[in-house]
Amino acid sequence: MKGHDTMGKDLKGKELGKGLSQRKDGKYSGRFVDRFGKRTQVYGSTLKEVKNKIAVAVADNEKMRNVVEPNTTLDQWYEKWMRVYKIPVIRPNSKRHYESVYTKHIKPYLGNKRLTDITKLMITDTINQIYMKGYQWETLNKIRVLLIDMLDRAMEDNLLVKNPTRGVRLPINKPQNEVKALTREDQKAFFECSAGTFYYNLFVVAINTGLRPGELFALSENDIDLTKNEIKVTKTLLYQKLDGDEQKEFHIDLPKTQSSNRTVPINSFCREALQKQIVLHKIICNNSPYKGKLKFPDLLFTTKFGTPLNSQIYMDAIKKIVDEINLMRDPLDSMEKFSGHAFRHTFATRCFEAGIPPKTVQTYLGHASLKMTMDLYTSVLEQKKVDDMKLLEDTIGLENSDSSSLTRKIIQFGA
Numbered sequence: 001m002k003g004h005d006t007m008g009k010d011l012k013g014k015e016l017g018k019g020l021s022q023r024k025d026g027k028y029s030g031r032f033v034d035r036f037g038k039r040t041q042v043y044g045s046t047l048k049e050v051k052n053k054i055a056v057a058v059a060d061n062e063k064m065r066n067v068v069e070p071n072t073t074l075d076q077w078y079e080k081w082m083r084v085y086k087i088p089v090i091r092p093n094s095k096r097h098y099e100s101v102y103t104k105h106i107k108p109y110l111g112n113k114r115l116t117d118i119t120k121l122m123i124t125d126t127i128n129q130i131y132m133k134g135y136q137w138e139t140l141n142k143i144r145v146l147l148i149d150m151l152d153r154a155m156e157d158n159l160l161v162k163n164p165t166r167g168v169r170l171p172i173n174k175p176q177n178e179v180k181a182l183t184r185e186d187q188k189a190f191f192e193c194s195a196g197t198f199y200y201n202l203f204v205v206a207i208n209t210g211l212r213p214g215e216l217f218a219l220s221e222n223d224i225d226l227t228k229n230e231i232k233v234t235k236t237l238l239y240q241k242l243d244g245d246e247q248k249e250f251h252i253d254l255p256k257t258q259s260s261n262r263t264v265p266i267n268s269f270c271r272e273a274l275q276k277q278i279v280l281h282k283i284i285c286n287n288s289p290y291k292g293k294l295k296f297p298d299l300l301f302t303t304k305f306g307t308p309l310n311s312q313i314y315m316d317a318i319k320k321i322v323d324e325i326n327l328m329r330d331p332l333d334s335m336e337k338f339s340g341h342a343f344r345h346t347f348a349t350r351c352f353e354a355g356i357p358p359k360t361v362q363t364y365l366g367h368a369s370l371k372m373t374m375d376l377y378t379s380v381l382e383q384k385k386v387d388d389m390k391l392l393e394d395t396i397g398l399e400n401s402d403s404s405s406l407t408r409k410i411i412q413f414g415a
Contacts, residue, residue: 006021008020008021009021009022009322010022010028010047011024011026011375013225013248016028016047017254018048019031019032022047022049022387023024025374027044027045027199028043028044028045028046028047028049029041029042029043029044029050029353030042030043030044030050030051030053030054031272032057032058032389035277038161042045042055042057046261049322051184055271055345056283058397064241071114072114072115072119072159073078073109073111073112073113073114073115074106074107074110074111074113074114074115074150075107075112076110076148077115077154078102078106078107078111078150081150081153081154082098082099082251084152086098086330088292089330091333092130093185094330094332094333095331097332098146100265100333100407101139101143101146102146103139104145105126105135105139105143106126106146106147109122109129110122110123110126115151115154115158115159115160116159118164119164119245120162120164120165120168121149121165122145123147123165124145124168124169127143127144127168127170127171127308129141131170131171131172135173136172137170137172137173137174138173138411139169140172140300141170141174142332144168144170145166145331145332146331147346148163148165148166148334149332150350151163151164153163158382160397161372170343171404177307179339179341179342179345180321180336180342180345181342181345181346181348181349181350181380182207182338182342182346186335186399187346189325189335190203190321190322190325190335191204191207193202193321193324193325194321197317197321198304198317198351199317200273200302201273201274201276201277201280201301202216202284202301202309202314202317203318203343204269204270204272204341204345205219205270205273205274205277205301206343206344207343207346207347208266208269208270208273208347209231209266209347209364210264210272210343210344210347210348210351210364210365211231211233211264211266211269211344212236212260212341212366213311213314213340213341214236214237214238214342215235215237215255216301216309216340217236217237217299217301217308217309217310217314218235218236218237218252218299219231219296219299219301220299221278221281221298221300222298223300224278224300226274226275227269229265229266229267229271230262230263230264230265230266231264231266232262232263232264233255233260233261233262233264233366234255235253235254235255235263236252236253236254236255236260237251237252237253237296237299237309238250238251238252239251239308239311241309244269248390250295250296250308250310251359251414252296253368257366257368258368259366259367259368260277260366261365261366262364264364265364274300277300277301278300281300281301281302284302284304284306285306285410288306289305290306290307294307295304295308296308311339311340314339314340315339315340318337318338318339318340319337322335322336322338345376347365348361348365348376348380350375351364351375352381353379353380356371358370358374358377359373359400361373361377362393
């Protein structure tokens with residue numbers, strides 16, 4: 001603990017003691033340097049009041065000094081942070097995820113730095129260097145999220161007075177309009193969490209058929225053949241302002257393209273969801289405050305009032321489930337928000353993973369050309385390569401090796 005500052009005086013020139021002084025307005029001030037090396041100042045109407053405040057602040061500072069080491073490095077804090085705050089509550093797969101992000105992207109740049117020496121500039125520079133290596137938004141954001149969590153905890157434990165990661169901007173923006181398939185883990189979590197909710201049957205049909213949102217919203221009981229286990233897609237529901245409309249209105253229209261007119265097979269999960277929805281639909285219509293006035297009374301999937309669905313209602317229903325899942329998840333392991341179109345993408349991905357030929361998947365999705373399906377197929381294969389390499393990394397587990405020691409061994413072996 002450093003002492004007070006230089007000797008100060010009152011307005012009459014009398015020495016008051018180190019770090020003490022009297023201002024022109026007659027009030028007194030006192031300074032001392034805390035355990036972080038930061039100059040702290042207190043004020044009071046009398047010299048006695050200032051001395052008391054300094055005594056209390058110094059005592060509190062000394063008490064907290066015993067909690068942590070002021071020279072703690074980021075590496076040391078990472079080990080403690082993982083042991084105390086993460087490992088007891090996160091899943092084994094999440095633990096490997098944390099270790100991979102920290103060891104590969106943070107440790108080489110900031111690991112040996114004292115927590116109190118790490119600045120916003122250092123973190124920004126680190127992220128920029130990683131970006132220059134070809135990593136994209138998702139990886140950069142994971143680095144930022146991990147550091148925010150680590151250093152927020154450091155603040156709570158009085159290692160830091162502020163979190164330098166707060167306010168750090170990534171060198172690239174989050175990709176817009178990029179539709180991703182759900183991972184198997186996120187898919188499982190979503191349907192476990194949404195089970196029993198109002199739109200659960202809609203979610204099940206969406207991910208098991210690959211129908212576009214508008215096609216789902218336009219379905220009626222007459223489009224479903226439970227004997228043949230198939231759905232006939234012949235129309236779509238629009239929510240637009242067309243010629244003659246004063247505002248946005250719901251309209252039943254032809255499908256997107258001629259190839260969108262199709263028959264889609266249904267599996268047992270989809271069949272069960274449809275059967276339940278047919279029963280639920282009748283209950284909704286009978287209890288609707290708009291009974292007898294509904295513009296589209298035959299629509300199978302509607303709001304609780306029997307009124308048509310649109311993309312915003314659909315997204316809000318999905319977001320509600322995702323938010324609930326993320327309440328129970330760690331920040332780095334959080335599920336990204338997604339639109340209803342992601343169910344279509346997920347359906348296609350699961351088809352490819354199951355070995356269903358792209359030409360068959362094209363007919364399921366109603367793509368106008370095989371190229372559209374092949375583009376999707378290619379992106380799935382590329383993502384699978386990335387996922388496989390991540391799995392290989394975790395399996396081999398060389399991330400904790402001492403690189404300098406390893407280099408010496410290689411040199412010795414080569415000699």
